[in-house]
Every structure is written in C-alpha cells, then in structure tokens.
Amino acid sequence: MQIQVLNSQHSDLDTIFQFYDMAVEHQKKVFNKHWQGFNKELIETEITDSRQYKILVDDEVACIFAITFDDKLIWGNRDKDSIYIHRIVTHPEFRGYSFVKEIIKWAKVFAAKNGIKFIRMDTWADNDKLLEYYTSCGFDYVGVVTMEQTEGLPKHYEGISLSLFEIKV
Structure with a gap:
C-alpha cells in the first residue's frame, strides 16, 4: 500500500466538494453540529496557493485537508509561527487508516523545512470524541475559545466555541 500526500489540483475540485458532502452527511449522523458548506472561491484559492491537499492510497483519493499559515480570528495573539490544519x-472506505497521524508526519517535515514552530488544529469544543482522538494522535489540548468575530471564516464558525490543539515542532 502506497500513501502519498500531494497538493490538490484544480481538476480535483469536484472530488473535494464530494468529500465535503460526505463529511456533512457523516457529521449529521454522529454529532449535533455540521459544516454549512464552503465557498468555491475559497477552495480554488487554497488550490492556487498550494494549501489544499489530498492523500492518495494506491493512487486513489482517500483523504483531503487544507492548511493555512494564519488563523488570528481563532488563535488570537498566539497566531504566529504555525501551520493550521x-x-x-x-472517504468512508478509508476510515481507520489514521490519516491524522499521516498528516502530522507530513506537517512535521513541512514545518521543519519552513521554520514553523507549531502544528495547530481546532474542532467544536463539545466534540469529546474528536478531542480524545486528536490528543491520542499527539496533539496537546490548549484550551477553548469562543468565536466572537467570524468574518471571512466558513459559516459553521458562527456562534460556537472551539477546542484548540497544538504540537510543538
């Protein structure tokens, strides 16, 4: 089995949105919150800026994720020297492959090459299952933030609290 982390291409746009639709369907089954959809221009910009990724297993897209290098609305004054996932x-057929751990391995290499000190993530503050999972993958839980300003963020950030996680590289 060959696993590769590669930049997504504009030709992957339909696949990315199919993955988001699958994620929302799954979120509705297992939790009381779900994503509210994403702006196509945001995803296109991430692809153009080499910040949208795919994980291939034997040349099949198995997972997607995005990164950014600033997240001030979420991380406030701690927003520096970081890669945010x-x-x-x-994809449902690839659940259990521990892709978060693969992303962490990839992010540690990326961080080392680019002088980045932290790998960071967030999730809904009341999602105990993900909190437990992310800490089991090596993230440190660093607290909760309640979103006050969300302009420029996807709709699901409005009026929520987030658990914050980081790994010091």
Whole structure:
C-alpha cells in the first residue's frame, strides 16, 4: 500500500466538494453540529496557493485537508509561527487508516523545512470524541475559545466555541 500526500489540483475540485458532502452527511449522523458548506472561491484559492491537499492510497483519493499559515480570528495573539490544519475529510472506505497521524508526519517535515514552530488544529469544543482522538494522535489540548468575530471564516464558525490543539515542532 502506497500513501502519498500531494497538493490538490484544480481538476480535483469536484472530488473535494464530494468529500465535503460526505463529511456533512457523516457529521449529521454522529454529532449535533455540521459544516454549512464552503465557498468555491475559497477552495480554488487554497488550490492556487498550494494549501489544499489530498492523500492518495494506491493512487486513489482517500483523504483531503487544507492548511493555512494564519488563523488570528481563532488563535488570537498566539497566531504566529504555525501551520493550521483544517477540514480533514476521510472517504468512508478509508476510515481507520489514521490519516491524522499521516498528516502530522507530513506537517512535521513541512514545518521543519519552513521554520514553523507549531502544528495547530481546532474542532467544536463539545466534540469529546474528536478531542480524545486528536490528543491520542499527539496533539496537546490548549484550551477553548469562543468565536466572537467570524468574518471571512466558513459559516459553521458562527456562534460556537472551539477546542484548540497544538504540537510543538
């Protein structure tokens, strides 16, 4: 089995949105909150800026995720020297492959090459299952933030509290 982390291409746009639709369907089954959809221009910009990724297993897209290098609305004054991982979606046929751990391995190499000190993530503060999972993958839980300003963020950030996680590289 060959696993590769590669930049997504504009030709992957339909696949990315199919993954988001699968994620929302799954979120509705297992939790009381779900994503509210994403702006196509956001995803296109992430692809153009080499911040949207896919994980291939034997040349098949198994997982997608996005990164950013600033997240001030969520991380406030701690927003520096970081790579932020967002919107990890695993295809249902590949659940259990521990892609978060693969993303962490990839992010540690990326961080080392680019002088980045932290790998960071967030999730809904009341999602105990993901809190437990992310800490089991090596993230430190660093607290909760309640979103006050969300302009420029996807709709699901409105009026929520987030658990914050980081790994010091």
